[in-house]
Amino acid sequence: MNFEVKSVKSFNKKIGYVFMYLVFTTIFYYILKLLNKIPESWNYLHILPLTLFIVLLGTLIKLLLR
Numbered sequence: 001m002n003f004e005v006k007s008v009k010s011f012n013k014k015i016g017y018v019f020m021y022l023v024f025t026t027i028f029y030y031i032l033k034l035l036n037k038i039p040e041s042w043n044y045l046h047i048l049p050l051t052l053f054i055v056l057l058g059t060l061i062k063l064l065l066r
Contacts, residue, residue, distance in 0.1 A: 025051040 029047045032038045038047070 021051070021055060024055075 025047055028051055029044055
């Protein structure tokens with residue numbers, strides 16, 4: 001059995017998931033900032049929990065529909 005290949009694939013999948021989360025959060029932040037939908041005092045760190053909620057909600061819906 002080759003456990004290293006499965007381990008590397010799992011690690012790459014997690015890294016890709018985190019990277020795409022950060023890309024989604026960045027795009028979402030700049031769209032909201034461009035449309036003036038967030039308060040002036042908010043920064044990128046205020047948007048992270050909002051997008052985390054969106055991602056977790058999507059994951060929950062995916063699990064419920066399975």
